[in-house]
Amino acid sequence: MAYIDSGNMPWQPNFSLSVEGEDITDIVRENLVNLTLKDHGAGSKKSxxxxxxxxxxxxxxxAKGVKISVALGFGGELVNKGTFVVDARSSGQASxxxxxxxxxxxxxxxxxERGHSTLQSQKTRSFSDITLGDxxxxxASEHGxxxxxxxxxxxxxxxxIDQLGESDMNLVTRIAGECGAVSKITHDYWVLSPRDSDTTISGKPLPVRTLTPDMCEQWRYHDNSDHPDVSAKGxxxxxxxxxxxxxxxxQKMLTVGSGEPVFHYPTPQPSLKDAQYVAGGSTKHVEKKLRGMSLTLTGTPALMGMTAEGKITTEGFGRVEDRDWKISRVEFRLQSKGLIISVELE
Known part of the structure; x- marks a missing residue:
């Protein structure tokens, strides 16, 4: 069985792990087989x-519910990747x-156990004359x-807003979609941001990274041109x-786009403005799903800060492939052969 070669030399991939504040890095490092971190975009329902x-x-x-903090990088330069709640553990016999x-x-x-199980509980209630912030x-406060x-x-x-036998998780996802936004629960925060945002929650511009073919072990571009796009005529x-x-x-109807197929939104909106929010959020979401790229990169210190929702520009791949993208998913894999980064773009 191959173990991971990690350490504090500048060229070595490195990590740190702590459980409830207790550093277990050295204990884990000696016989670490693999370490994978997955960061999903806010549009995904995955954690x-x-x-x-x-x-x-x-x-x-x-124990389940225990919090583990992790950082990844090279040598002594590590990037904090957040705190996670233990959800599953197993042991067995290896080779x-x-x-x-x-x-x-x-x-x-x-x-x-210290998780967020109550978010799945169904509730019936209403909210009136309220801002999205409130x-x-x-x-968020109801779930700590x-x-x-x-x-x-x-x-x-x-x-x-009517919540009829609906979980808080589904409710926020629904309202976010109607407003052209996305929501995500991550590291004790419940985040709500515009789907096409170019800034962080604090208002700072998102950094744009440029990726080129020489940085990739492999890459793939796809264009699902047969997918319906209600933002395009016909x-x-x-x-x-x-x-x-x-x-x-x-009750009236707002019609957006033209041609087939025809989608009927199931929930009547309280006003034309709300219906327009739904239309805007849905068409932008569909449009962004039309094209995508998948890239597998050799990890470097400059790439360790990549996160889902981050901005990417591709150069040198081809006339069609070169464009601006958003990261929908990024995965860091620390293996015996080094640190590999997989990126999904939309």
């Missing part, structure tokens, strides 16, 4: 997670009869989370019902 496997006769399996331990921890854990503050809402969304008014139609209070509360 960021870290998984690592280590051969050890004495390493104690951590040669040795004991191997595997631990998975997630930024959003559904475990009852709405997120209310829901801190709301982080983009400044462009904080004061967006919401006339009325490429699909979206019909959204809404209530026109100025016309006696009659």
């Amino acid at each position: 960021d997670e870290i998984t690592f496997s280590v051969v050890s006769a004495t390493l104690k399996l951590p 040669g009869g040795q004991r191997i331990v595997e631990i998975t921890a997630r930024a959003f854990s559904k475990t009852n 709405f997120m503050l209310t829901l 989370l801190t709301a982080r809402v983009d400044s462009r969304l904080v004061n967006v008014p919401v006339e009325h 490429s699909g139609t979206m019909i959204i019902p809404y209530i026109d209070s100025a016309d006696g509360g009659k």
Whole structure:
């Protein structure tokens, strides 16, 4: 069984791990088999997670709900990747009869032990005359989370929200989609940001990294041109019902796009403005899914700061492939052959 060669020399991939503040890096380093960190974009319903496997006769399996902090990088230059909640652990016999331990921890854990299991509980209630900022503050505080809402969304008014047998997680995902935004629970924060944001939650411009073919072990571009795009003429139609209070509360329809296929949005919106939010968020989301790139990179110190939702420019791949992208998913894999980074772009 091959172990990972890591350390403090500048050319060596390196990491740090701590459990509830107790550093276990040296214990894990000696017989580490693999370490993988997955960072998903806010549009995904998947949680960021870290998984690592280590051969050890004495390493104690951590309790579910325990928090693990991780940093990755090279030599003494490590980038903090956040704190994760232990969600799964296992042990067994590796080749040669040795004991191997595997631990998975997630930024959003559904475990009852200090996780976020209550987010899945269904509720029935209503919210009226509230801003998105206050709405997120209310829901986040109910689950021991801190709301982080983009400044462009904080004061967006919401006339009325009905939560009918719906979990808070689904509710926020739905409302975010209607407003052209995305939500994500990560590292004790509940984040709400515009889908096409070029800035961080604090308002700072997102750094743009340039990737070239010589940085890649392999890459692939795809264009799903047969996917319906309601933002293009003749490429699909979206019909959204809404209530026109100025016309006696009659239900009317907002039609966006043209041609087939035709999509009927299931939930009537309380106003034309709300229907337009739905249309804007949906068409932008579909448009961004039309094209994508997958790249496998050899890890370098300059790439360690990459995160989902970050900005990428590709150069030298081809006339069609070279463009600006957003990272929808990034995965760091520390293996016996080194540090490998897989990036999904949209």
